[in-house]
Amino acid sequence: MDSTLDTAGNPRLEEIIRRRIEEKDGIPFSEFMELCLYHPEEGYYMAPGSRIGKSGDFFTSSSVHSLFGRLISRQLRQMWEILGGGLFTIAEQGAGEGHLALDILEGAAAEAPEFYRNLRYRIVEVSPEGRKRQAEVLGGHGNRVDWCELDDLEGLEGCLLSNELVDAFPVHLIENRGGELREVFVISRGEGFAEELRSPSTSEIPAYFERLGISPAEGNRAEVNLKAVRWMRQIGGVLRRGFVMTIDYGYSARDLFAPFRREGTLMCYYRHIAGENPYQRIGRQDITAHIDFTTLEKVGEKERLNPLYFGEQYRFLLGLGFLETLMEMQERETDENRARDLRLTLKNLIVPEGGMGEIFKVLIQGKAVGHPELLCGRPISEVVPPV
Numbered sequence: 001m002d003s004t005l006d007t008a009g010n011p012r013l014e015e016i017i018r019r020r021i022e023e024k025d026g027i028p029f030s031e032f033m034e035l036c037l038y039h040p041e042e043g044y045y046m047a048p049g050s051r052i053g054k055s056g057d058f059f060t061s062s063s064v065h066s067l068f069g070r071l072i073s074r075q076l077r078q079m080w081e082i083l084g085g086g087l088f089t090i091a092e093q094g095a096g097e098g099h100l101a102l103d104i105l106e107g108a109a110a111e112a113p114e115f116y117r118n119l120r121y122r123i124v125e126v127s128p129e130g131r132k133r134q135a136e137v138l139g140g141h142g143n144r145v146d147w148c149e150l151d152d153l154e155g156l157e158g159c160l161l162s163n164e165l166v167d168a169f170p171v172h173l174i175e176n177r178g179g180e181l182r183e184v185f186v187i188s189r190g191e192g193f194a195e196e197l198r199s200p201s202t203s204e205i206p207a208y209f210e211r212l213g214i215s216p217a218e219g220n221r222a223e224v225n226l227k228a229v230r231w232m233r234q235i236g237g238v239l240r241r242g243f244v245m246t247i248d249y250g251y252s253a254r255d256l257f258a259p260f261r262r263e264g265t266l267m268c269y270y271r272h273i274a275g276e277n278p279y280q281r282i283g284r285q286d287i288t289a290h291i292d293f294t295t296l297e298k299v300g301e302k303e304r305l306n307p308l309y310f311g312e313q314y315r316f317l318l319g320l321g322f323l324e325t326l327m328e329m330q331e332r333e334t335d336e337n338r339a340r341d342l343r344l345t346l347k348n349l350i351v352p353e354g355g356m357g358e359i360f361k362v363l364i365q366g367k368a369v370g371h372p373e374l375l376c377g378r379p380i381s382e383v384v385p386p387v
């Protein structure tokens with residue numbers, strides 16, 4: 001059978017969820033999603049197997065090409081210079097297969113040896129399986145890399161980096177019904193699961209929309225990522241001086257909660273096929289939602305994290321020298337087919353429609369660093385000479 005037609009879930013995890021639902025008489029969708037993705041033994045991210053790349057369920061920018069990490073490495077190097085050029089810690093949370101870390105370290109070693117000598121690369125990774133795979137990939141940089149908890153980063157000077165972490169946090173699902181916020185709870189029905197609308201499980205949900213000064217339109221469904229709010233507070237607390245760079249797909253709140261987005265943005269991925277049903281392939285498919293960058297900015301500001309840059313991934317990469325580096329790589333390439341493949345692969349990182357260029361955004365916040373002009377903010381008019 002075509003494996004993409006197989007909708008069966010992990011029966012052990014389904015049983016665990018069913019028992020939890022019974023004990024609590026229904027659970028908020030966020031708790032269901034937490035169990036699906038992060039149950040310590042059976043969760044999607046915790047079980048062995050590859051999730052990212054061709055043999056997995058989805059691509060990330062770092063799995064598309066090493067140039068992504070190499071360009072980010074240039075931005076990190078400038079941040080190191082802004083901080084005065086001493087010891088610099090890059091703390092990456094949610095490192096997946098470890099490819100972004102590898103490309104950043106290799107980029108630094110090749111392009112800026114002095115920066116590389118001053119680097120410490122710390123990874124915060126919830127999945128033991130992920131940590132194992134990352135350690136294998138990063139073996140060549142062994143003495144520079146270690147794994148820790150977020151709290152161990154207290155007093156951090158450097159940059160806290162993540163790529164597609166926040167979209168993997170469990171979200172609450174809410175609906176606006178008759179002007180009232182209602183929350184989706186998951187209950188058991190027959191062999192499967194069903195949804196029921198109830199009052200919000202926590203006052204943090206209405207507070208989320210009050211902070212934004214917007215609410216979803218009548219009848220609309222939307223996601224509320226309370227974990228992202230707590231995360232931003234926590235990293236604002238541990239960072240003493242430096243930067244937070246968050247790369248992910250998402251929008252400003254106005255766009256994310258726009259009236260036309262009637263069903264919200266929750267998506268599932270299995271073998272590169274996108275689906276909308278989180279109640280199938282339980283524990284075997286990824287579940288994700290677009291992120292709300294406005295909330296990250298607002299919560300960060302309370303922690304003295306000032307927004308320094310917010311833009312689409314294509315602008316960010318062009319600012320860091322995407323085109324110039326692509327041209328250099330092409331000039332070195334002697335095989336015509338490989339040169340074409342290179343162009344097509346890299347196009348994916350910047351193409352707006354159907355690629356990763358526009359839907360992915362980059363937010364950079366700074367603490368105790370003033371208002372430096374970041375390399376990634378180089379205007380496009382300087383990147384592409386007028387014709």
Ligand SMILES: C[S@@+](CC[C@H](N)C(=O)[O-])C[C@H]1O[C@@H](n2cnc3c(N)ncnc32)[C@H](O)[C@@H]1O
Pocket residue numbers: 045052060061062063093094095096097099100124125126127130162163164165168169
């Ligand atoms: C979509 S993957 C990220 C991919 C990776 N950054 C890349 O560029 O390919 C999400 C990663 O975040 C990890 N993760 C999810 N929640 C986490 C948390 N609270 N703390 C640390 N890691 C987490 C997952 O185990 C997984 O490695």
